[in-house]
Amino acid sequence: MLVNGDPGNLISIRDRGLLYGDGVFRTLRASQGHAAGWPLHFEKLRHDCAALGITCPDFNLLSSELETLLLSHPDGVVKLIVTRGSGERGYAPALTPPPPTRLWDISPTPVYPAEWAKLGIKARVCQLRLGHQPRLAGVKHLNRLENVLAAAESSDSGIGEGLLLDVEGHVIEGTRSNLFLVSGGELITPRLSACGVAGVQRDRVMDWAARHGMQVRVREVLLDELLMADEVFLVNSIIALWPIRELEQRRWTTFPVSHRIRQYLEGHNETQ
């Protein structure tokens, strides 16, 4: 673990990341000393810092810290947190901002049932509904209580992911993943202008579609439409892609498009 470039696992209790969730984060998969898609994650980090008005640390500085981390821990789930740093008491950020806090951590790669990637997962619909906040929508910030409450609803280890709807009943994402439908030869993914997190793998799926001449629609999606889709799948940087095989009364058994995209996500981690 690295705290502002030095080995350590502690931060100040006055850090705004703790006090207000005033920061952003990334989760990457590292394998054999290599963190998949790091440049893409950095672009997201820069975007998300800008959304909150946080000074984004320099790419070369972060890359060097990542390299240091991977020297001692070449495999696992890498987490990078950037917060607005410590400051005066009160919600308002300091007019002369302190340096942002940079935190790196690495954990063992989680082990999921091998069939989930190939045969699909059982998913559930979360009871919690995501609130709308356009100012924070799409940003992977540290205010994640909605995800915590949604994840806490079920402890059934046979369920791979919970799907989150918003207050208006639109399907938005998984608790820790982005969502796609395959329907009539098109890809459909929910619009994230009011809530949700726009992950790196979501962009990569859209890039894949553009290269393969497949239309992608980014729009509102209702649960009924999802249940009628030809395929439904979830993506993130740790799992790559899981098709859904079971949701409520619906069963899916074949995932031809999902598997093509999964092979792309798993096999082309660097060549975008």
Add this chain to the structure above:
Amino acid sequence: MLVNGDPGNLISIRDRGLLYGDGVFRTLRASQGHAAGWPLHFEKLRHDCAALGITCPDFNLLSSELETLLLSHPDGVVKLIVTRGSGERGYAPALTPPPPTRLWDISPTPVYPAEWAKLGIKARVCQLRLGHQPRLAGVKHLNRLENVLAAAESSDSGIGEGLLLDVEGHVIEGTRSNLFLVSGGELITPRLSACGVAGVQRDRVMDWAARHGMQVRVREVLLDELLMADEVFLVNSIIALWPIRELEQRRWTTFPVSHRIRQYLEGHNETQ
């Protein structure tokens, strides 16, 4: 500063308070070794922990830690944070929860212009609109990015507070205070069932009204209604009460009810 009962100012970067804002907090005013309204704050803490499913630390344990803190720092703004503690990676809380993290900090009491309490403040309407999340409404949790973004909108030190409206245009609260209207001999305060933080002083104002035979209405409030009110005031545990003397084109010059309540809040910190 105390971290789980020991002197210190550092916590683990794996604490869920940092990772997800998975915790709650209180802010109290200490004077001459005495923290005003501590038992009321503890009741709120217990309520808020329950809302998130966090095990609330014992009252006697926290009281003893508060006493320790005040021995070395008898005056200032006391902050208590309770988080769900550290755990496995992932949003879902552990089925066997770790002990919650207890953090105490104390800062110098802020100095505001002396006339604000007597002659009122200039307030502004924040551009940010609060999203609706009934599961978190009223709770003083650590997901405070909306407050941060709202507070960051203005650096005008002549403005005492920003008022927050919700996505539907209802007035909800100040960025760090609760709001009351005096209108036609009644007190009105916004309903906090979809967003906002229900503070200790809000309850105390309602108690005062009940004892003085004054009707309190908890309901939706529109900005137009607020601008037509006889008096408007803000409360929290640090400022006690500030009337508003200027908001948009409206000016208020006398605050008879506000001042009676302010005297109660300032003078009766302990006898509830």
